[in-house]
Amino acid sequence: MTLPSAAAAADGGVRSVTRAFDLLRAFDAEHKVRSLRELVEFTGLPKSTVVRLLSTLSNPGIITSPSESTYSIGPSFLRWVKLAEAMWEVGAEARQVMTALRDDCGETVNIYIRQDLHRICVAQVEGTATVRSVVRVGEPYSMTGGAAARVLLGGCPDTVLAALSAQDAHVDAKDLRTGAASTREAGFAITHGDRELGASAVAAPITAADGRLLAALSMSGPTSRFTADRVAQYVDAATKAARQISAVGLGTVEAFL
Structure with a gap:
């Protein structure tokens, strides 16, 4: 079983969802916390777009802000991590x-x-x-x-x-x-x-x-x-x-x- 390719997502998928995933990919073991400027540079998106995405993802706890202008993965991911580990x-x-x-x-x-x-x-x-x-x-x-x-x-x-x-x-x-x-x-x-x-x-x-x-x-x-x-x-x-x-x-x- 395979998922739609990145190209397919960009062409036929919901652009805002694709952008949200691009933003989430900025975080990894070496980059647990990112500044707003780093997120703009990583995604290549306009600052205003990144700010809107961060605001949207913060509401359900997908993104959290440990300090002013810094961001990290939020606690909502814990349930998905446990589910992924089980599946x-x-x-x-x-x-x-x-x-x-x-x-x-x-x-x-x-x-x-x-x-x-x-x-x-x-x-x-x-x-x-x-x-x-x-x-x-x-x-x-x-x-x-x-x-x-x-x-x-x-x-x-x-x-x-x-x-x-x-x-x-x-x-x-x-x-x-x-x-x-x-x-x-x-x-x-x-x-x-x-x-x-x-x-x-x-x-x-x-x-x-x-x-x-x-x-x-x-x-x-x-x-x-x-x-x-x-x-x-x-x-x-x-x-x-x-x-x-x-x-x-x-x-x-x-x-x-």
Whole structure:
């Protein structure tokens, strides 16, 4: 299941709603509080429009103002956070497999799903090393970079590949199609510095009982640790873990995939 694309929202959606979401995207772990000026710069909207949006979102507690001219996420989000955690929770059995894979290899383990033109991490078990790869759970990441993206592309229809190509002039739909086919045939993906310089990953598909691609199980860390010998071990371990999760299921999140 996918949501309407950003382009579709801009063309056919309610503009004020789109602008409200653009405003909310300004807040993250590194930017818990934003000034009015920062919000204007981030959204590219006129100051008067940002002020109206803030006023509208403040009434139901979606936005709060901790001090004059500064803003943050409001308490109303708490109920949606709890709901999202319940609905998109990866099951205990799947998480046990992830933890066992982490303990076996020491690297960070993630499960990614595709939503429209992005991949989103819905579960993460951090690696045991001091220097490790960590992503933000719930944040959209590119579908054209990284081992997990390559696996997820294997389940994409041509319309999605065409949209990804249209979104980025450096991306060719034919190349995406060829790469997706190669990954499907291999049963795994390996990348070095694909999404981020110095970071490597291996990924394998998680499938439903009917064979549909549901998600990608990824194991990532510094490229310096992903030597040829270790990569071979990681591929075996990741593909085995992905098959185990496919067998036990992903939990409540699977109903949305």
